[in-house]
Amino acid sequence: MIKDITIGQYLPGDSVVHRLDPRIKIILSTIYVIDLFLINSFLGYLYVAIFTALVILISKIPFKYIFKSLKPILWILIFTGVLNAFLTPGNVVAKVGPFSVTDKGLYLAAFMVIRIIFLIVGTSVLTLTTSPIALTDGIELLLNPFKKIGVPAHELAMMMTIALRFIPTLIDETDKIIKAQKARGADFESGNIINRAKNLIPILVPLFINSFRRADELALAMEARCYRGGEGRTRMKQFNINKNDYLALTVMLLFVVISILSRR
Amino acid sequence: MEYMVEVNNVYYSYRKHEQDKEHLALCGVNLKVKKGEFVVVIGHNGSGKSTLSKHINAIYLPKEGDIFVNGMNTRDISKLWEIRQTAGMVFQNPDNQIVATIVEEDVAFGPENMGIDPEEIKRRVDFALRSVKMEEYAKHAPHLLSGGQKQRVAIAGILAMKPKCIILDEPTAMLDPSGRKEVIDTIKKLNKEEGITIILITHFMEEAVDADRVVVMDDGKIVTEGTPREVFSKVELLKDLGLDVPQVTELAYELRKSGLNIRQDIITIDELVEELCRLR
Numbered sequence: 001m002i003k004d005i006t007i008g009q010y011l012p013g014d015s016v017v018h019r020l021d022p023r024i025k026i027i028l029s030t031i032y033v034i035d036l037f038l039i040n041s042f043l044g045y046l047y048v049a050i051f052t053a054l055v056i057l058i059s060k061i062p063f064k065y066i067f068k069s070l071k072p073i074l075w076i077l078i079f080t081g082v083l084n085a086f087l088t089p090g091n092v093v094a095k096v097g098p099f100s101v102t103d104k105g106l107y108l109a110a111f112m113v114i115r116i117i118f119l120i121v122g123t124s125v126l127t128l129t130t131s132p133i134a135l136t137d138g139i140e141l142l143l144n145p146f147k148k149i150g151v152p153a154h155e156l157a158m159m160m161t162i163a164l165r166f167i168p169t170l171i172d173e174t175d176k177i178i179k180a181q182k183a184r185g186a187d188f189e190s191g192n193i194i195n196r197a198k199n200l201i202p203i204l205v206p207l208f209i210n211s212f213r214r215a216d217e218l219a220l221a222m223e224a225r226c227y228r229g230g231e232g233r234t235r236m237k238q239f240n241i242n243k244n245d246y247l248a249l250t251v252m253l254l255f256v257v258i259s260i261l262s263r264r
Numbered sequence: 265m266e267y268m269v270e271v272n273n274v275y276y277s278y279r280k281h282e283q284d285k286e287h288l289a290l291c292g293v294n295l296k297v298k299k300g301e302f303v304v305v306i307g308h309n310g311s312g313k314s315t316l317s318k319h320i321n322a323i324y325l326p327k328e329g330d331i332f333v334n335g336m337n338t339r340d341i342s343k344l345w346e347i348r349q350t351a352g353m354v355f356q357n358p359d360n361q362i363v364a365t366i367v368e369e370d371v372a373f374g375p376e377n378m379g380i381d382p383e384e385i386k387r388r389v390d391f392a393l394r395s396v397k398m399e400e401y402a403k404h405a406p407h408l409l410s411g412g413q414k415q416r417v418a419i420a421g422i423l424a425m426k427p428k429c430i431i432l433d434e435p436t437a438m439l440d441p442s443g444r445k446e447v448i449d450t451i452k453k454l455n456k457e458e459g460i461t462i463i464l465i466t467h468f469m470e471e472a473v474d475a476d477r478v479v480v481m482d483d484g485k486i487v488t489e490g491t492p493r494e495v496f497s498k499v500e501l502l503k504d505l506g507l508d509v510p511q512v513t514e515l516a517y518e519l520r521k522s523g524l525n526i527r528q529d530i531i532t533i534d535e536l537v538e539e540l541c542r543l544r
């Protein structure tokens with residue numbers, strides 16, 4: 001059960017979108033997100049919908065994965081929608097008990113919900129088409145120029161890599177501990193919330209202790225392999241920006257211009 | 265320089281302050297390992313094997329005495345990285361020494377740290393993965409591999425640094441028998457074909473039988489050393505130290521004790537068979 005948790009949601013593939021440089025993909029996603037907040041008309045969001053759908057088609061990601069990524073935020077969407085609809089002052093269009101829905105509220109609710117949906121869909125396209133490793137590398141390379149002002153680019157990337165590397169190991173271990181405790185009669189499924197939380201202690205304590213031991217051994221192994229931080233380090237994988245990346249950037253800028261022109 | 269590793273009268277204590285002679289983890293260790301030699305170190309838990317191995321990699325510095333790796337003193341800070349590159353180290357738990365999320369990226373970790381040119385790193389990674397027969401797993405996620413495969417990836421990670429010597433601290437302790445064989449075969453091959461000096465710490469006596477030399481440690485000291493035949497013929501001494509001997513040696517020992525007239529220094533099944541046949 002617990003093993004089914006996956007980190008990231010990368011779907012390996014060989015589309016143009018998959019093959020874009022991770023740095024470019026991160027930049028494109030950032031532009032897309034900023035653009036979402038600049039747009040203020042439904043026509044603009046229609047453009048966004050068409051553009052996003054086209055990108056998804058090109059990336060050959062089945063739409064069901066996109067919808068899946070929206071599922072966890074369903075409640076946030078409903079909450080945002082309801083809150084906006086009821087709490088915005090304006091002309092009352094309907095009354096539900098003591099609360100009233102206003103025309104402005106409905107308008108704002110629709111806006112916010114659409115924005116959040118595209119926000120999630122857009123970033124999902126990034127994580128679905130980019131492996132966690134490529135993402136990490138991309139972030140490191142993008143942050144590199146900011147090293148001078150004290151941004152620990154390499155350290156951040158190394159932390160992300162190690163986290164990604166050890167999450168499956170720790171999940172395995174949690175699974176093992178749960179089974180071991182169950183075999184000794186521990187009950188994780190019944191009782192009220194407080195009892196259940198208490199029952200987690202015998203899982204968390206060994207997990208923490210083991211994690212510290214692992215961290216210790218890993219640090220030793222890394223030092224034995226000549227690790228001394230980012231200084232003087234080279235990378236086997238080299239990234240280079242080619243004409244597809246420039247093309248993608250151009251298309252994105254064009255889209256931004258068009259969508260901004262739709263502003264009211 | 266004739267020796268790959270030279271350990272000269274080394275003392276080490278985990279205690280920082282008290283000069284408590286009772287608690288020395290290493291207590292006057294002398295060991296000389298020739299270039300290309302295959303040395304196995306045995307000894308029960310807490311006898312100081314891991315402490316010694318970490319000294320050779322300059323993770324620990326001796327409190328007294330000196331250690332030379334290919335002629336370089338481990339106290340010489342300016343040689344630290346060269347020493348670690350010359351004498352690579354493989355640890356017991358394969359899970360806790362693999363850094364990256366993809367096999368080939370992990371093998372590249374060492375050379376990347378050394379600042380080697382990307383093209384050269386690629387060549388080294390390919391070579392290292394081929395040497396441990398893991399080339400078809402280059403793009404796999406390490407956590408999905410078997411224990412033996414993970415340990416071979418760890419060895420490849422060291423190989424990619426082009427070491428002259430590899431120290432393995434109980435690399436097979438957490439593996440099943442087939443994983444153990446994979447790893448030991450790999451180590452032997454590296455010793456024979458690449459001429460890499462091997463220092464293997466183990467508590468599986470069968471792994472020591474093919475070594476050039478077996479070193480027995482107890483309580484921070486080297487109590488005896490010699491060819492596997494010499495060492496394992498001292499069945500009683502080993503038993504006193506709480507160590508096993510290979511199963512055949514044990515069987516031959518028991519047979520001898522119960523009056524059969526067979527040689528004392530049997531370490532392989534074939535030898536015992538031969539001896540038993542000679543009896544009739």
Ligand SMILES: Nc1ncnc2c1ncn2[C@@H]1O[C@H](COP(=O)(O)OP(=O)(O)O)[C@@H](O)[C@H]1O
Nearest residue numbers: 278288289307308309310311312313314315316
């Ligand atoms: N990190 C440590 N801190 C304190 N004492 C240690 C540490 N590691 C090992 N020791 C002690 O040093 C001695 C030798 O340990 P070790 O070298 O790990 O033996 P081996 O590898 O042969 O089992 C033991 O008595 C052990 O308790």
Ligand SMILES: [Mg+2]
Nearest residue numbers: 313314433434
């Ligand atoms: Mg040990």
